[in-house]
Amino acid sequence: METVRAAEAALMARLPEGALMQRAAAGLAAACAGLLPRVYGARVVLLVGSGDNGGDALYAGARLARRGAGVTAVLLGSAAHESGLAAFRAAGGRTTDDPFEALAAADLVLDGITGIGGRGGLRPDAVPIARAARGSNAVVVAVDLPSGVDADTGEVTGEALRADVTVTFGAYKPALLVDPAREYAGALRFVGIGLDPHLPGVPELEALQHEDVARLLPAPGAESDKYRRGVLGIVAGSTRYPGAAVLAVSGALRGGAGAVRYVGPAGDAVLARHPETLVHSGRPDKAGRVQAWVVGPGLGEGPGPVVAVAEVLASDVPVLVDADGLRGLDPAVVRARRPAATLLTPHAGEAAALLGVAREEVEAGRLAAVRELAGRFGATVLLKGSTTLVCGPDGGPVRVNPTGTPWLATAGSGDVLSGLAGSLLAAGIPAVEAASAAAYLHGLAARRAAAGRGGGAGAGPVTASEVAESLRGAWRDVVAPAS
Template sequence: MRTAYRVQDVRAAEAALMARLPEGALMRRAAAGLAAACAGLLGRVYGARVVLLVGSGDNGGDALYAGARLARRGAGVSAVALGGRVHEAGLAALLAAGGRVAADPHAALARADLVLDGITGIGGRGGLRPEAVPVVRAARESGAVVVAVDLPSGVDADTGAVEGEAVRADATVTFGAYKPGLLVDPARAYAGAVRLVDIGLGGLLPAAAELEALQHADVARLLPVPGAESDKYRRGVVGVVAGSARYPGAAVLAVAGALRGGAGAVRYVGPAGGAVLARYPETLVHPGPPGGAGRVQAWVIGPGLGDTPGVDDVLASDAPVLVDADGLRLLDPAAVRARPAPTLLTPHAGEAAALLGTARDEVEARRLEAVRELAGRYGATVLLKGSTTLVADPSPGVPVRVNPTGTPWLATAGSGDVLSGLTGSLLAAGLAPRDAASAGAYLHGLAARRAAARGAHGAGPAPAAGAAPLTAHEVAEALPGAWRDVQGGGGRG
């Protein structure tokens, strides 16, 4: 599991470690890891041209010490000061190793093979200062590999927000712990490939992180596995209230996801029973209302529902409920909070904006804040779909989970319906809402990778360069393969 921590927690851990070490030792330790990562990206250090964009903080010092190490290995290293003053000891180390201060930043950048961004650190807010913007643009236009020190300058480490100009890195070398902004969009898109350098903070960070990103082994431990005494009812029954005369396909896709989610049986309730049975005859179909359909261990309601009734009936049940799409439109926070059983909401950014009474752009700019606010307001677990899928528990002290799988090809009609059915089935199989949402999003993203790369029946995920458009039904068909990948430990997510 990858974990990310807030700036204040990272700084507290660093302070505790520095108290045990000689002065400057922690910075030199970070710089050694940074230099090694840069050497790996360059391939050949001797003769390479490296430009350091240096601010006034510790990130600038990290860049200067790393530059000194590269200079001692034969690289031509130039420093560009962008913060008024620079780290004096780091600059002295660079000059002693044969580096220099660039007289003309643009001339140095035009010849650079690698640019190190050490302008601002993890405490930076509000985008780059105006004087840094043309230099950063020149670095990007130079064609050099841009490496961010700890975090791309101009992005918010704690929230992932990007307010103004920021460095777009090809890679980020971060120290001690991941920061939320490296895992959450929009900032994540600025970080490139992220490498974590261990500087010895283990045991000094809080027990509870701000963010968690599950990996194969974590998800494998969550997935339900039937035992020798299992039958379809012991494995759980999920009820799906979805579809309408106008959108019967939503019912079919939600049922497709539910059938592959680990529950023993799927009850469909609604007007699209004929379409569902034509595709999936194993489904238990009932015309409605949901209260008369029979016992279920969890409900899914909302995909393609239109104005079809049933939301109040389902919310009145004593089973866990997943609410998606049309089911979200008329939710009353007080009614959700008063439910005796857990509720899981699965909005995309537009639906989340409507629930919060704000603009979609605001949600997308501050996804981490939005998902936490929604979870607190409704007293429900919230899965916020999008370029970064986040899962928040209603308890504020519980880490938010960020899903590391997926592909932009998932932005296709009906894919959310499949996710709802899959996640609801995991709820019915006995998973807690946070675990069901996390595992569902993980499998859904992994299945989409498989479908986009090789088709629904391929052997596993492949590089994105080989990907192609997919349909929601292909995602559903790829779920068994994704499930097997996770249980077998193939790949890391």
């Protein structure tokens, strides 16, 4: 967030006083107008803090008042933005000492209590007002980001005001993309205010789009064979969990692998579903030529998974470690002279065990957790969950996957993701790109599966097998989107 603050300061130095706030307020007012059945006669309440977000709210309120809305401001904090308040009153806006009466009748509430500098949740005096706003029938619109969330980390350490819509200015803040704060933001509306030339070339966060992923995905050429397309080795499954092996192989085959070599005790189950799989019952290093390995899904407990992970990590090709393979993983082993990339794909509980903290700590600070894991293990980390994050070992931008859906919270979906990401590693795609593209396709496939084969707008429960089956369609949507 320091980069956004610096960009705003640089731009304000080149503009007349107040011009940047007026740009933001114009976009904010337009967004609010679009959320109302009509502006004239609408009842709008502004929750105004003492910072610039409060000023944005006041100037936007003045614009709505000039269009015939009845706009009431609730002034919170030590002092309201002076020129914003003057403009608001000149436009016919009024202030009130009874916020609860105004909120009970509101059609739209503008949350301008705190801004990007806010920390630690709402102040105690603002909490009952925020609760009343959320309990009303009004549409709650956050100014730049919901009040009470941490803009830099996405953490919510106190009470925050959950918005239906957030109108953000100039750049997306981490809190709008990373849970738990993301859940407070609602639908996002972006207003450009001219910050782009003043922002650094390397952002803190990135979110890929269709065209970005399309450039990453491999496409076979006229001279391709299974080895050029990539052979993936998969060490997964057990007599107790044979399905994990089947699902990982499913993800790999639908992720474009030229061939899959399966190593483990679930060979019969794998062949029954995917007869094209090359099955080996011995050690991984005797299975044959591969361009990458996936190890861990469904291996179970005991010494077996530890031995399998150690053997695979001793290879000279990229390795993805997931699920049971992560249990007790030693950072020194991962970092020790590996000539190729390592990709770890934990969920929050596994990440907590690797970091030696409580799961709740990871859930509350996902951005910090993924960065800590990547640095500690010297590996690329894909942290699964409500917000899937990808971080490389070099400390570059964290990738935020925009395609996820809660329907992915189903048994076996992570096994499909591992196979898919492993197939992209085997195709020669760098670990950060492979993880990001896999998460993107995985989310799209789940959305396709949830919408049903007819592609309707509705959604319903899905299984991991259905997610795997939908990968082909998701891939096609990305590389050849409908015009």
